[in-house]
Amino acid sequence: MNHVPGSSGGVPTAGGQEIGVSLQPQKIVRGLTRxxxxxxxRLEWRSKDAINSMLFFSLLVVVVFSFSFDPSAExxxxxxxxxxxxxxxFASVVALNQTWARELRNQVLDAYRVSPAPANSLFMAKTLGxxxxxxxxxxxxxxxxxxxxxxxxxxxxxxxxxxxxxxTWALVVNGTFFAAMSIRTRSRExxxxxxxxxxxxxxxxxxxxxxTSILNGEGARFWIVLLVTYDLVFTTSCLLLFENVLNAE
Amino acid sequence: MKRVFPILAILTAILxxxxxxxxxNPEIHIGGITLNGAPTEQTMGNVQxxxxxxxxxxxxxxxxxxxxxxxxxxxxxRRSQAADIVALVCAEVGVVFCTVVLITGPIWARPVWxxxxxxxxxxxxxxxxxxxxxxxxxxxxxxxxGQTPLMAAVLAVFGALCVPFVYFSIWFFRTxxxxxxxxxxxxxxxxxxxxxLLNWLAFSCFAFLVCWWRYRLEVLQREVDRAHAMRxxxxxxxxxxxxx
Amino acid sequence: MSTNPxxxxxxxxxxxxxxxxxxxxxxxxxxxxxxxxxxxx
Numbered sequence: 001m002n003h004v005p006g007s008s009g010g011v012p013t014a015g016g017q018e019i020g021v022s023l024q025p026q027k028i029v030r031g032l033t034r035x036x037x038x039x040x041x042r043l044e045w046r047s048k049d050a051i052n053s054m055l056f057f058s059l060l061v062v063v064v065f066s067f068s069f070d071p072s073a074e075x076x077x078x079x080x081x082x083x084x085x086x087x088x089x090f091a092s093v094v095a096l097n098q099t100w101a102r103e104l105r106n107q108v109l110d111a112y113r114v115s116p117a118p119a120n121s122l123f124m125a126k127t128l129g130x131x132x133x134x135x136x137x138x139x140x141x142x143x144x145x146x147x148x149x150x151x152x153x154x155x156x157x158x159x160x161x162x163x164x165x166x167x168t169w170a171l172v173v174n175g176t177f178f179a180a181m182s183i184r185t186r187s188r189e190x191x192x193x194x195x196x197x198x199x200x201x202x203x204x205x206x207x208x209x210x211x212t213s214i215l216n217g218e219g220a221r222f223w224i225v226l227l228v229t230y231d232l233v234f235t236t237s238c239l240l241l242f243e244n245v246l247n248a249e
Numbered sequence: 250m251k252r253v254f255p256i257l258a259i260l261t262a263i264l265x266x267x268x269x270x271x272x273x274n275p276e277i278h279i280g281g282i283t284l285n286g287a288p289t290e291q292t293m294g295n296v297q298x299x300x301x302x303x304x305x306x307x308x309x310x311x312x313x314x315x316x317x318x319x320x321x322x323x324x325x326x327r328r329s330q331a332a333d334i335v336a337l338v339c340a341e342v343g344v345v346f347c348t349v350v351l352i353t354g355p356i357w358a359r360p361v362w363x364x365x366x367x368x369x370x371x372x373x374x375x376x377x378x379x380x381x382x383x384x385x386x387x388x389x390x391x392x393x394x395g396q397t398p399l400m401a402a403v404l405a406v407f408g409a410l411c412v413p414f415v416y417f418s419i420w421f422f423r424t425x426x427x428x429x430x431x432x433x434x435x436x437x438x439x440x441x442x443x444x445x446l447l448n449w450l451a452f453s454c455f456a457f458l459v460c461w462w463r464y465r466l467e468v469l470q471r472e473v474d475r476a477h478a479m480r481x482x483x484x485x486x487x488x489x490x491x492x493x
Numbered sequence: 494m495s496t497n498p499x500x501x502x503x504x505x506x507x508x509x510x511x512x513x514x515x516x517x518x519x520x521x522x523x524x525x526x527x528x529x530x531x532x533x534x
Binding site for chain 2 (some may be wrong): 230
Binding site (some may be wrong): 269273294298302303342345353356359360455462463466470473476 | 497499500502503504506507510511514515518521522525528529532
């Protein structure tokens with residue numbers, strides 16, 4: 001069943017069904033975002049390609065770090081914050097690098113450019129998808145870290161979840177954006193970390209310091225506020241500027 | 250090159266020479282006149298004179314990155330080729346001055362503090378700025394030429410937005426983990442200020458001339474690239490004929 | 494003024510960096526002029 005996307009407001013999905021959306025702009029954006037996100041999650045779930053290799057990679061990272069840095073329980077509380085986030089950073093780069101690979105292979109980006117669909121929907125869908133992937137990776141790596149390093153947070157543990165969510169979003173939102181920029185470069189895979197890491201330094205500092213503070217029983221309010229502000233500022237910038245990146249020839 | 254460029258270059262060279270002399274000597278004698286230079290600092294001694302090169306370079310790097318930011322925004326709004334070249338030139342020369350800051354800093358820190366590096370506000374934020382603009386230059390080099398200006402302008406905006414976060418995060422990090430402070434916090438002797446400002450002026454003129462030269466080089470480079478492209482387009486029928 | 498080795502190193506490094514950059518601009522400029530000559534033919 002062939003429909004021109006956006007003509008009746010219908011959007012075909014990978015399953016061949018149609019999600020009917022009204023023509024109000026906000027609903028279009030939300031509907032498109034949801035459709036694209038569900039399509040991505042469904043494709044990943046069926047093939048399990050990327051998620052399996054990333055899972056194994058994350059496990060390897062944790063093990064290698066544990067061999068390399070083997071501190072006592074007291075010391076580990078000081079450095080665990082940094083170790084965990086560096087490990088998460090590497091895992092997320094692996095995840096981010098393949099963000100647009102499927103779209104490139106099937107010329108989906110050209111189709112998207114030609115369609116009247118707003119670029120923001122595509123970006124939000126990709127970012128949310130990456131957020132889900134990386135969160136799954138983190139959820140699997142964290143128990144291993146706790147076990148290997150005998151970690152016990154002295155501060156409020158719920159704040160750790162908040163820091164993890166904010167920090168992951170900071171990495172993922174910029175990472176998805178820079179992954180789209182790297183598509184049109186030589187050495188695509190190395191370009192993403194080259195662009196992502198310098199810009200992410202304040203966020204990484206915040207994540208690491210916040211985690212270390214919470215593990216040691218101190219407050220992390222400043223760092224959490226910094227992360228919230230960082231996330232707001234850069235999510236807005238990405239949404240405003242993604243159209244330019246998508247439409248660049 | 251226009252005729253005015255060599256004259257400006259010579260004047261700048263003289264200014265730089267004078268600025269260096271007063272930075273290195275408490276007194277200089279030209280002809281029969283004795284001019285005042287920078288006095289020797291009490292605690293650090295002569296090593297402190299690195300200050301007169303380290304600080305102006307930092308200021309100039311920041312100014313150049315600032316100009317890059319505005320040129321990038323102008324490019325995003327107006328798609329002006331000239332703005333794109335200004336952005337590129339300021340980023341390159343800014344990185345050069347930034348490198349100077351990052352190398353003179355440790356050279357100064359070593360005799361004074363006994364350590365090569367300190368997570369001091371200025372050094373750390375300069376390092377992060379250097380990294381951001383190096384990634385900008387890498388993007389310029391590795392991106393395929395059609396949309397390079399656009400991608401670079403977007404990255405420059407991101408980099409500039411990042412700067413306040415860099416400052417705040419390092420500031421708070423330093424209050425939690427106090428570090429040695431470099432570069433004389435507090436009031437400065439007026440004679441030292443005079444030497445500092447003069448070196449800043451001299452290096453600013455130098456930076457301006459370098460940017461100007463680099464700008465003209467880039468304009469010429471793009472014209473040559475366009476000429477090459479036109480020539481290969483026009484030669485195509487000939488190449489096809491000879492291939493048969 | 495006694496010559497402090499660190500002071501000398503700092504000033505020297507500054508000028509070396511600037512001169513290296515100027516040299517790259519100069520060599521690119523020379524190469525470009527040669528290309529222009531070739532294009533004119």
